[in-house]
Amino acid sequence: MEQISRALDTFQIEIPSWGFANTGTRFGKFQQAAAASTIEEKFADAAQVHALTGVTPTLALHVQWDLPQGVKDAGAIKALEAKYGIRAGSINPNLFQDQEYKFGSIANPDPAIRERATSHMIESAAIAAAVGSRDISLWIADGSNYPGTQSISRRIGWMEESLSALHAALVPGQRMLVEYKPFEPAFYHTDVADWGMALELARSAGPQARVLVDTGHHYQAQNIEQIVAWLLHLNALGGFHFNDRRFADDDLTLGSIDPYQLFRIFHEIHEQGAGGSADIAFMIDQSHNIKGKLEAMVQSVVTAQELYAKAALIDRPRLRELQDSSRTVEAEECFRDAFWQDVRPTLRDWRRTRGLPEDPLAALRESGYVERITAERRERNAKSISTYA
Numbered sequence: 428m429e430q431i432s433r434a435l436d437t438f439q440i441e442i443p444s445w446g447f448a449n450t451g452t453r454f455g456k457f458q459q460a461a462a463a464s465t466i467e468e469k470f471a472d473a474a475q476v477h478a479l480t481g482v483t484p485t486l487a488l489h490v491q492w493d494l495p496q497g498v499k500d501a502g503a504i505k506a507l508e509a510k511y512g513i514r515a516g517s518i519n520p521n522l523f524q525d526q527e528y529k530f531g532s533i534a535n536p537d538p539a540i541r542e543r544a545t546s547h548m549i550e551s552a553a554i555a556a557a558v559g560s561r562d563i564s565l566w567i568a569d570g571s572n573y574p575g576t577q578s579i580s581r582r583i584g585w586m587e588e589s590l591s592a593l594h595a596a597l598v599p600g601q602r603m604l605v606e607y608k609p610f611e612p613a614f615y616h617t618d619v620a621d622w623g624m625a626l627e628l629a630r631s632a633g634p635q636a637r638v639l640v641d642t643g644h645h646y647q648a649q650n651i652e653q654i655v656a657w658l659l660h661l662n663a664l665g666g667f668h669f670n671d672r673r674f675a676d677d678d679l680t681l682g683s684i685d686p687y688q689l690f691r692i693f694h695e696i697h698e699q700g701a702g703g704s705a706d707i708a709f710m711i712d713q714s715h716n717i718k719g720k721l722e723a724m725v726q727s728v729v730t731a732q733e734l735y736a737k738a739a740l741i742d743r744p745r746l747r748e749l750q751d752s753s754r755t756v757e758a759e760e761c762f763r764d765a766f767w768q769d770v771r772p773t774l775r776d777w778r779r780t781r782g783l784p785e786d787p788l789a790a791l792r793e794s795g796y797v798e799r800i801t802a803e804r805r806e807r808n809a810k811s812i813s814t815y816a
């Protein structure tokens with residue numbers, strides 16, 4: 428109980444504004460009457476998740492979707508923070524939706540487009556400063572679809588220039604997180620395709636830059652926990668986007684396909700004594716359209732807590748001893764022993780002693796919140812056909 432409590436007391440996880448909105452796949456989307464379509468609704472939903480779980484005090488914002496007027500919207504965000512008791516979390520510039528980004532944003536061969544993309548990132552840093560949020564989270568969707576059609580090597584230099592310009596605009600304490608992804612939307616080459624590229628770009632940008640690991644952004648056989656171990660070792664891990672997948676970047680709810688994967692990642696964090704470190708931003712990045720948005724978010728938060736607690740339970744001194752004497756099966760069983768433990772009763776106690784509902788999902792159902800927002804939002808959502816609010 429004590430071990431679990433200590434781990435959980437320092438565990439918080441950020442939830443994404445877009446996880447409450449109607450989103451879809453490349454092929455279409457199934458609209459949900461209860462989906463949030465205004466920034467206020469996203470704050471309201473986030474506040475509900477925080478009231479039920481107690482561990483989601485911040486909401487990640489996507490600039491184009493949530494602050495369409497840029498820094499001018501910062502005042503409105505501050506007002507929502509005060510009203511709902513939820514703080515703005517990471518600020519995500521949008522470098523992928525404008526028509527002019529067809530051939531890239533900060534790696535576009537057109538210097539005028541690179542310049543505008545860079546200004547957008549710098550404005551995002553200004554938004555972050557205005558709302559008092561630390562991290563600017565960068566997903567560079569740039570790439571190309573056919574061999575020979577873009578200069579892979581010149582684009583590296585353009586990205587370095589642009590990211591250095593952003594770094595120069597950061598205020599002390601701010602961080603820029605560089606997210607990588609192997610493919611999609613580009614299908615021949617992606618400019619920031621893996622952790623090596625992200626790490627090098629972060630390093631060349633400067634000391635306030637770190638790497639962001641999205642669990643859905645890897646090839647199938649890749650050992651993600653090993654990447655995490657290396658990034659921790661190099662003091663280069665800025666944070667995570669958690670989600671799960673079966674095939675590619677499926678954005679399914681966290682731990683739904685392979686909970687053991689996330690357990691192994693959390694183990695590496697505890698192993699290097701980085702549990703509870705404010706320097707590692709735990710964030711959820713999921714946007715499926717089958718589960719109810721609120722239910723899916725609560726489910727993911729609870730699953731994250733369970734897996735984090737399980738990983739904290741590993742008998743580390745014993746494991747080290749077994750590893751050092753290469754007792755393979757015993758070491759593996761020591762490791763798995765923690766994974767197989769049912770931590771849910773302890774989690775219920777932990778919640779009760781903190782005045783939280785023992786079963787946040789059941790409490791969500793009993794609260795009637797989803798029914799209420801469904802009734803309130805149904806008519807407007809039925810009329811809306813846009814993907815993102």
Ligand code: PSV
Binds near residue numbers: 445641
């Ligand atoms: C891209 O696949 C990504 O993971 C980035 O983090 C974006 O900001 C997010 O998804 C948008 O849904």
Ligand code: MN
Binds near residue numbers: 566606641668712
């Ligand atoms: Mn992501």
Ligand code: MN
Binds near residue numbers: 712
């Ligand atoms: Mn993704």
